[in-house]
Amino acid sequence: MPTKAVSLDGQHLLAQIHALAAVGADAEAGGRTRIALTDAEKDGRDLVVQWMRELRLDVRVDRIGNIFGILQAATDEGNQRPLMIGSHIDTVRNAGALDGCYGVLAGLAIVRAYRKARAQPMRAIIIAAFTNEEGVRYQPDMMGSLVYAGGLAVDEALATIGTDGTRLGDELERIGYAGLLEPGSMVPHEYLELHIEQGPVLEAEDRLIGVVENLQGISWQKITVHGTANHAGTTPTRLRHDAGYVAAAIVAFLREQVVGAAPETTLATTGSLHLEPDVVNVIPRKATFTVDLRDPDESRLQIAEKRLADFLVEIARREGVTIETEQLVRFEPVVFDAGLADEIEASAQRLGLSHLRMTSGAGHDAQMIARIARAAMIFVPSRGGVSHNPREHTDDEQLIHGARVLLDVVQRRLAVA
Amino acid sequence: MPTKAVSLDGQHLLAQIHALAAVGADAEAGGRTRIALTDAEKDGRDLVVQWMRELRLDVRVDRIGNIFGILQAATDEGNQRPLMIGSHIDTVRNAGALDGCYGVLAGLAIVRAYRKARAQPMRAIIIAAFTNEEGVRYQPDMMGSLVYAGGLAVDEALATIGTDGTRLGDELERIGYAGLLEPGSMVPHEYLELHIEQGPVLEAEDRLIGVVENLQGISWQKITVHGTANHAGTTPTRLRHDAGYVAAAIVAFLREQVVGAAPETTLATTGSLHLEPDVVNVIPRKATFTVDLRDPDESRLQIAEKRLADFLVEIARREGVTIETEQLVRFEPVVFDAGLADEIEASAQRLGLSHLRMTSGAGHDAQMIARIARAAMIFVPSRGGVSHNPREHTDDEQLIHGARVLLDVVQRRLAVA
Numbered sequence: 147m148p149t150k151a152v153s154l155d156g157q158h159l160l161a162q163i164h165a166l167a168a169v170g171a172d173a174e175a176g177g178r179t180r181i182a183l184t185d186a187e188k189d190g191r192d193l194v195v196q197w198m199r200e201l202r203l204d205v206r207v208d209r210i211g212n213i214f215g216i217l218q219a220a221t222d223e224g225n226q227r228p229l230m231i232g233s234h235i236d237t238v239r240n241a242g243a244l245d246g247c248y249g250v251l252a253g254l255a256i257v258r259a260y261r262k263a264r265a266q267p268m269r270a271i272i273i274a275a276f277t278n279e280e281g282v283r284y285q286p287d288m289m290g291s292l293v294y295a296g297g298l299a300v301d302e303a304l305a306t307i308g309t310d311g312t313r314l315g316d317e318l319e320r321i322g323y324a325g326l327l328e329p330g331s332m333v334p335h336e337y338l339e340l341h342i343e344q345g346p347v348l349e350a351e352d353r354l355i356g357v358v359e360n361l362q363g364i365s366w367q368k369i370t371v372h373g374t375a376n377h378a379g380t381t382p383t384r385l386r387h388d389a390g391y392v393a394a395a396i397v398a399f400l401r402e403q404v405v406g407a408a409p410e411t412t413l414a415t416t417g418s419l420h421l422e423p424d425v426v427n428v429i430p431r432k433a434t435f436t437v438d439l440r441d442p443d444e445s446r447l448q449i450a451e452k453r454l455a456d457f458l459v460e461i462a463r464r465e466g467v468t469i470e471t472e473q474l475v476r477f478e479p480v481v482f483d484a485g486l487a488d489e490i491e492a493s494a495q496r497l498g499l500s501h502l503r504m505t506s507g508a509g510h511d512a513q514m515i516a517r518i519a520r521a522a523m524i525f526v527p528s529r530g531g532v533s534h535n536p537r538e539h540t541d542d543e544q545l546i547h548g549a550r551v552l553l554d555v556v557q558r559r560l561a562v563a
Numbered sequence: 564m565p566t567k568a569v570s571l572d573g574q575h576l577l578a579q580i581h582a583l584a585a586v587g588a589d590a591e592a593g594g595r596t597r598i599a600l601t602d603a604e605k606d607g608r609d610l611v612v613q614w615m616r617e618l619r620l621d622v623r624v625d626r627i628g629n630i631f632g633i634l635q636a637a638t639d640e641g642n643q644r645p646l647m648i649g650s651h652i653d654t655v656r657n658a659g660a661l662d663g664c665y666g667v668l669a670g671l672a673i674v675r676a677y678r679k680a681r682a683q684p685m686r687a688i689i690i691a692a693f694t695n696e697e698g699v700r701y702q703p704d705m706m707g708s709l710v711y712a713g714g715l716a717v718d719e720a721l722a723t724i725g726t727d728g729t730r731l732g733d734e735l736e737r738i739g740y741a742g743l744l745e746p747g748s749m750v751p752h753e754y755l756e757l758h759i760e761q762g763p764v765l766e767a768e769d770r771l772i773g774v775v776e777n778l779q780g781i782s783w784q785k786i787t788v789h790g791t792a793n794h795a796g797t798t799p800t801r802l803r804h805d806a807g808y809v810a811a812a813i814v815a816f817l818r819e820q821v822v823g824a825a826p827e828t829t830l831a832t833t834g835s836l837h838l839e840p841d842v843v844n845v846i847p848r849k850a851t852f853t854v855d856l857r858d859p860d861e862s863r864l865q866i867a868e869k870r871l872a873d874f875l876v877e878i879a880r881r882e883g884v885t886i887e888t889e890q891l892v893r894f895e896p897v898v899f900d901a902g903l904a905d906e907i908e909a910s911a912q913r914l915g916l917s918h919l920r921m922t923s924g925a926g927h928d929a930q931m932i933a934r935i936a937r938a939a940m941i942f943v944p945s946r947g948g949v950s951h952n953p954r955e956h957t958d959d960e961q962l963i964h965g966a967r968v969l970l971d972v973v974q975r976r977l978a979v980a
């Protein structure tokens with residue numbers, strides 16, 4: 147069969163990014179909300195599956211709802227493990243258009259390039275869209291890839307109860323994405339993920355391509371402070387057991403003492419916080435909040451966790467409250483495959499694109515798949531480092547640069563297969 | 564008409580307290596919730612009105628929903644202004660049984676004592692149950708008595724939009740308590756309010772009766788911090804505009820710097836706090852919270868407000884966020900009528916009950932009525948100082964002591980009328 151040169155159709159990729167971005171659009175604020183396994187996310191899944199079918203891919207869904215579009219290999223003796231390209235299409239609330247979606251749709255652009263050239267690769271190429279990467283409704287985040295890599299039993303994951311009281315397995319059935327494929331049954335030879343940086347480094351360093359060689363460790367805790375509800379006007383300060391003040395003091399301590407004292411690599415965030423009874427003139431009886439700690443170095447991450455734990459003991463004693471902690475997520479830092487990172491760097495070089503070897507600040511499905519296959523990531527710049535926000539932006543040209551690097555790497559890896 | 568001695572039926576008072584406490588009972592936690600103008604609060608109003616009718620009182624409701632039960636005077640030449648005894652029957656969420664209700668039902672016990680004795684006072688006695696004292700759903704709190712005293716236009720009050728988006732006037736119509744009487748049309752000669760302390764002072768000092776000679780000033784603000792939502796894992800600390808951290812730092816500052824540096828009389832509380840988008844791995848874009856500042860001394864209250872305001876400017880600059888403040892409530896400290904306080908003290912003495920002249924830490928309807936009439940308050944102990952909580956408790960014997968002091972004061976004031 148005559149083959150043309152395999153080349154990327156950047157405009158088609160951009161058009162699909164815009165089309166998917168319109169699914170689950172928010173009333174105001176110009177964002178979109180496709181939280182895992184909601185109706186809006188089902189619509190996003192349906193659109194991506196439709197596009198996979200248009201590319202004549204073999205579409206498979208596994209028991210945790212991961213979607214796979216498979217381009218079969220030229221020599222289908224089944225002894226060549228596939229090259230997997232993946233990311234996710236679920237979003238946070240009022241999200242940007244690129245986080246996750248870019249990587250999945252770039253994967254489809256790679257397959258499209260092969261189809262257009264009537265070229266068939268020496269290995270199957272699998273485009274993966276993993277379930278619930280964001281972890282907004284069901285925790286832990288990166289759940290689909292974690293289950294796929296064997297890090298969490300599928301039945302345990304299906305039994306997860308969401309923040310809205312729903313059971314993940316039921317919602318998966320409801321939206322029609324409870325597949326039959328056993329997670330992990332197609333072990334990739336190598337895994338590549340193209341993603342926006344979601345941070346300011348590439349922009350600040352004025353580089354086009356991030357060669358991601360490692361990924362920081364993540365520690366999520368839910369902290370509950372139990373104090374005593376009391377009248378705000380009559381209870382002397384010395385007699386208070388104010389769960390709200392204690393929560394605020396912990397959040398301030400994290401920023402001012404833990405992060406303040408640590409190297410710049412340690413990050414701490416409290417994204418969610420609730421008081422009870424949440425009334426202006428009642429001292430809070432209960433405070434519940436989250437702590438997100440990150441560091442690319444495991445020992446430094448443990449130091450931050452220790453300093454927080456010590457402070458909890460100290461303030462609980464001082465304020466006469468009890469404090470419970472629950473570990474929601476704990477991932478050690480991940481080091482990606484050096485050979486694959488070198489390959490990405492070489493491709494960027496070949497294409498004349500400025501590049502930087504860097505650490506991923508965010509968690510990505512690649513860190514899970516790295517447990518079962520050689521993996522690496524390609525980043526493109528995020529304007530202002532903004533992400534998880536409608537203002538998330540990467541220039542069209544930069545998005546195309548990233549996809550061209552991905553295609554170049556894929557061609558090299560398949561050639562040498 | 565033959566008259567017997569006027570004496571209090573303590574058991575009947577306790578029985579009515581228990582009966583009203585059962586209205587709007589919460590599923591768990593042993594509390595009750597009768598937030599102003601809800602169905603549960605309507606049920607409480609209906610029960611109190613029924614009891615007023617059983618005492619053959621002339622029941623009137625004014626335009627803001629204040630309920631008045633009037634025992635006519637012996638000499639009804641209408642030139643003798645009435646003695647008013649009042650408080651409220653609305654509650655906070657998951658409240659105790661005594662806050663407010665005790666004062667209204669003790670008033671009914673006074674009237675009952677006169678009825679039983681077939682005695683008619685020289686002045687009319689009005690038992691008042693004021694609308695929305697707690698201010699949970701509609702602000703400001705103490706609204707009914709504030710309107711009655713002319714401190715807030717009734718039409719403005721009726722137009723208040725609640726936390727649930729409802730209009731106060733509509734809810735008043737809905738529950739059937741939008742009366743015709745013009746607020747303030749019955750100006751009392753004197754006003755007495757019997758209430759639980761809601762604080763630990765009487766218990767700590769081992770006294771049975773609190774002679775309340777003044778009431779601290781109250782300043783409520785709603786503070787909104789506008790930051791930038793961003794990814795928790797990729798945004799370096801120095802580039803963050805974290806609305807959640809800023810809110811926490813303000814709450815901690817209030818406790819550690821404002822209250823910490825002030826005399827013990829200054830109190831600061833954050834009872835309500837909300838983050839947006841409220842997701843574990845997203846730096847909060849917005850934080851909204853309340854600040855409740857109190858002090859019996861106006862100048863000290865102003866110092867606390869000033870220190871907070873200065874810190875808001877400082878931290879907004881430091882963290883690159885914008886901060887809005889809205890004054891929800893602002894009442895200067897109130898000094899009650901010294902003669903009436905002396906009368907209360909004399910009655911306690913006469914009845915052989917230990918007593919203490921003190922400041923009210925909470926806001927009460929009495930502070931509003933003090934604008935149009937001589938007013939004073941009687942406190943009884945609150946176990947552990949606990950209030951706004953199902954564990955709010957005063958011993959039955961102490962409740963009866965308080966009502967006996969009230970009756971004694973009423974008899975003295977009416978005798979000298």
